[in-house]
Amino acid sequence: MPKIKDIPKIDRPRERFLQKGADALSKSDLLAILLGSGIKGKNVRQLSENIIKKFGKKFLNITVTDLLEISGIGPAKALQIVSAISLVKRFYADEKTNEKIIKNSQDVLSLTYDLRDKKKEHLVCLYLNARNSLLKKEIISVGLLDKALLHPREIFYPATELNSASLILIHNHPSGDSSPSEKDNQIVEKIVQAGEIMGIPVIDFIIVSENNHYSFYEKLKKQKDGFDYVADGIQGTLFAMFEAEKPAYEITAEKIKENYFYIPQVKENHIQLHNRRYIGNKHKLIEWIFSIINKECRGNSFADIFAGSGVVSAVATKHFGKVLLNDFLHSNYAIYRAFFGNEAWDKNKIDSIIKRYNNIYGDDLEDNYFSKNFGGKFFSKNSAKIIGFIRENIEENKNNLTEREYYMLIAALLYTADKIANTVGHFDAYFKKEFVNDSFFMKPIDPIDAQGISIFQEDTNVLAKKIKADVVYIDPPYNSRQYSRFYHVLETLTKWDKPKLYGVALKPEPENMSDYCRNNAKDKFAELIRDIDAQYLVVSYNNTYDSKSNSSRNKITLHEIENILQKKGTTKVFEKNYRHFNAGNTNFNNHKEYLFVTKTKHE
């Protein structure tokens, strides 16, 4: 274990602070300075990394008792940290009482006085909270103000980030004349409309010159009463401007309101279902998908038959009384049993097991199946030893765990392994470079609170003949990339039958190879749709068919999907611009995500 004195001087936190300043240091480096020294077997950097990782965003609310739980932290060090935090909070609170409330244009002008004698045109934005207190002053652009060049995103993106309730824009005219030009009028109109749609009103737009200013305030106030008129046509152009979804041909200019926010579980220091890298997962499209499902479909049961990461099912539990999840991967099945299961489990037991696991150090361990195969490749040697040791320990302890607890520990280990893997997110290859993340730290999972869940691990076409649901969501793979090969390390870790591994990427014998990744995909899809008993079929599709890369090219075309679905019932299509996973060889610009909704001819 390297001691801090073994680290070259320039890499030591104190030396770096003195030479380059506080900004050059990470949070854990700063904490290391505060702690001063480590303990036997753990240098001060590892100790501070453990603390930062364990408490994350909760760091500022840390208590002495919390800190005493960490091995290596005694009362003196705990007090040191908590006192430093309290001190900063006090100063911060004093600072807050000096907050700047904007009551009128004079307040704005005093905050932007420097703009009057600028030689170039500037556009500055003041972001305000609900009490009109200034959250941030930001320069949006410098140079000639041009409607065509200024995108509302530049103004509203920081507003959404800051959770701003309203904003004020200030623009200078170096010419000395503060009266608005035609371009100014056009820009004000465009931004104000965008603000209305975003729900972040533009309170004022002020033009300043050396001795004068012009405020749009009165004009905007009058306009506000008339804002209900925001007509379809205008909405259309504004939404195009924001690259929002364009419903395709069936639903004309109607906007699909994305108001079914997925409220993920909020327990801090826990793993949430969506905290993993999974190709094709729909986490970022979830509001769009459910806005459509809730508008187009009726019923009480939902089946997610290619469930993947499970994020679609998680949201379905908020809208449907019964939810079925299916995927043929072992790792996905374990994750569903952990997050969605309804069997009993003991929180204190899981927490204390995980706490013990986090105090294991690779240096103290012998090599094991996992480290011999994957150490120094997909994971650092150290992390691989810990992962293999823990997996073995879960198996040995199986009799002392309920099934739910067993899967909860495996799921926590799978997510942790994914987080520190030296990969782009799947296990087809690993980086040759140094290990970016060599710090194993396991958190418990935060299960989904829902009833009426059934979990399957079957080939979808076989399962389809046996089940029935009001809404069936279908999201198969569409290209030749086999999920079981991509996630083979997680499969091996879950099954733990220690198979012989082959090739550079150390894959086991093939298992769960999907027909949807083969040339007969279209026939398999047609068979599935024919067999499925549902009121509504909801099918996700993305148009990678024209891709230059062979493995990214779709095995089924958009039209083939459409034709197959038309036979089953009335079909509508929705589309959305979306950026997809790209391993580097493929140009995915302009690729779209489609959602087909078929109301079946139900006998």
Ligand SMILES: C[S@@+](CC[C@H](N)C(=O)[O-])C[C@H]1O[C@@H](n2cnc3c(N)ncnc32)[C@H](O)[C@@H]1O
């Ligand atoms: C595109 S992903 C689904 C992504 C998922 N909707 C999400 O949000 O994470 C397709 C999934 O189908 C599974 N799969 C592929 N062929 C299958 C088959 N024949 N039977 C069961 N599952 C299959 C894969 O393991 C993969 O997890």
